[in-house]
Amino acid sequence: MDESPPDWARYLFWLISGCLSVFFAEIVSGSYLFPYFTFRGLFIVLPVYASHTLVLAYVVYRFGKPRLYTLFLAGAIFGLYEAYITKIIWNPPWGEAIWLFQGVAVVEAMVLVLFWHPLLSFILALFTSESLLSRSREILSGLPQMFWGLFATPSRTYLVIFGAALLCGLYQGTLVPSPLYSIASTVAAGTVLGILIFVYRRMGLHMYDIRKLLPTPKEFIILIVLLLSMYAIYGIAVRREALPGTVPQLIILGTYFLLFGLLYLSLKRSRRVRLPSLNFPVRFSWLKYAAFFIATGLASAIMSLAAFRETAHTAFWYAGIALGLILLALSAIDLLQRPETSGH
Numbered sequence: 001m002d003e004s005p006p007d008w009a010r011y012l013f014w015l016i017s018g019c020l021s022v023f024f025a026e027i028v029s030g031s032y033l034f035p036y037f038t039f040r041g042l043f044i045v046l047p048v049y050a051s052h053t054l055v056l057a058y059v060v061y062r063f064g065k066p067r068l069y070t071l072f073l074a075g076a077i078f079g080l081y082e083a084y085i086t087k088i089i090w091n092p093p094w095g096e097a098i099w100l101f102q103g104v105a106v107v108e109a110m111v112l113v114l115f116w117h118p119l120l121s122f123i124l125a126l127f128t129s130e131s132l133l134s135r136s137r138e139i140l141s142g143l144p145q146m147f148w149g150l151f152a153t154p155s156r157t158y159l160v161i162f163g164a165a166l167l168c169g170l171y172q173g174t175l176v177p178s179p180l181y182s183i184a185s186t187v188a189a190g191t192v193l194g195i196l197i198f199v200y201r202r203m204g205l206h207m208y209d210i211r212k213l214l215p216t217p218k219e220f221i222i223l224i225v226l227l228l229s230m231y232a233i234y235g236i237a238v239r240r241e242a243l244p245g246t247v248p249q250l251i252i253l254g255t256y257f258l259l260f261g262l263l264y265l266s267l268k269r270s271r272r273v274r275l276p277s278l279n280f281p282v283r284f285s286w287l288k289y290a291a292f293f294i295a296t297g298l299a300s301a302i303m304s305l306a307a308f309r310e311t312a313h314t315a316f317w318y319a320g321i322a323l324g325l326i327l328l329a330l331s332a333i334d335l336l337q338r339p340e341t342s343g344h
Contacts (some may be wrong), residue, residue: 005208012205013133013213017057018050021125023189025049028120028296030169030175044234048085049121051227052078057126058220061211064267065275067142069331071126071262075118076328080259081253082112087242089113090252098223103248111317113255124164131282132197138243140273140282151282161288165295172296173303174313175267182300182336190293201284262264265335 005013022045026032032041036176056074060066089109091097097105127139140151150160168183176182200206215223235243243249303309 004212005205009203009205009208010215012196012200013129014050014054014215016133016193016200017053017129018046018123019193020045020128021049021053021195023089023119024125024128024168025121027185027189028172029059029116029305030172030181030185033210043045047226048081048230051223051230052081053122054215054225055220055227056244058215058223059263060267061138061214062217062220064270065142065273066126066139067266067270067273067275068123069334070270071142072118072261072327072331073259073266075122075274076113077256077259077263078122079113079117080252080256081231082117083109084231085238087239090244091239091242093239102251103244104251107317110321110324114328115320118324118327119168119320130210132284133206134202134213134274135207136210137278137282138210141278148278152281157282160293161292162295165171165292166292166299169296169299170303171302171311171316173300173306174309174316174338176304179301179304182304183297183312186293186297186300190290194289197289206284211338214280236282262331262335266331269335274296 022041026045026049032038033043041163056078060070064070080089087093089105089112090103092105092108098107099105123139130136130139140148149156151157155220171185173182176185184210306312
């Protein structure tokens with residue numbers, strides 16, 4: 001559709017995108033059974049994730065192109081909310097930090113800032129939103145070329161979906177208290193998200209381009225004000241006693257400065273890159289949708305019974321850190337290369 005969507009259609013897109021971000025971040029991590037059914041889920045968790053997703057997506061699409069490295073840097077900024085809002089980066093609520101350096105929980109910070117939020121909360125959630133809720137496929141085009149073949153045929157797409165479900169389920173299973181929790185969380189999430197997606201697609205709203213579904217410049221300013229307000233309010237109201245002294249805060253502020261600088265350069269570079277138009281777009285089907293949630297629930301239930309699940313949880317963390325460090329290095333190297341007419 002060439003015309004602009006009505007405001008209510010864009011707001012529904014915002015809601016579903018926020019729900020997807022919460023699913024990949026909070027439900028896959030085993031933090032909530034399904035957070036939207038609680039006061040904290042509806043009025044704290046969902047607004048925090050939805051506003052971060054929309055603000056950062058607006059920045060990427062408005063001032064550049066959604067290339068992998070640009071999205072990664074934006075998602076790393078997303079992850080820094082775990083400092084001032086939850087205080088996890090300074091003082092994990094589940095116990096002593098694995099490695100505390102100058103007041104910063106280094107391992108937890110790297111997991112959240114370089115892996116969990118960039119890849120799951122932001123990139124995977126936004127990729128899913130674009131694939132299910134719009135006709136555009138810019139994120140797929142912005143991936144390095146070696147990934148394009150994974151979606152070239154329906155059978156390969158099913159393998160990707162199964163692989164993603166397996167990883168999500170296995171990680172969730174390292175933290176859930178029982179197989180019942182695994183099944184209940186995935187069934188609840190799949191049902192609620194499925195209803196929202198069904199209504200959205202039934203009305204034909206998925207035929208709009210994602211750029212037309214994102215906030216307008218005025219709405220972006222409103223979302224920025226809302227986001228900063230949440231930082232101020234929750235920074236004081238949520239675990240205020242966990243706020244550290246000057247040095248740990250300066251380290252996080254310095255990290256913000258560094259990541260914003262890298263994101264600025266990546267956005268500037270991405271504007272000079274022409275993304276290709278792929279002729280094998282990811283197509284939605286309810287069979288793929290159901291397969292993902294079934295596989296996730298079963299993998300989680302099986303892992304929840306495993307005797308080695310604590311070891312598996314640790315392995316996931318350090319594998320995620322390694323992947324995040326690799327992507328950070330590649331993002332920096334990418335800034336030094338000449339632009340190409342590809343998704344690199």
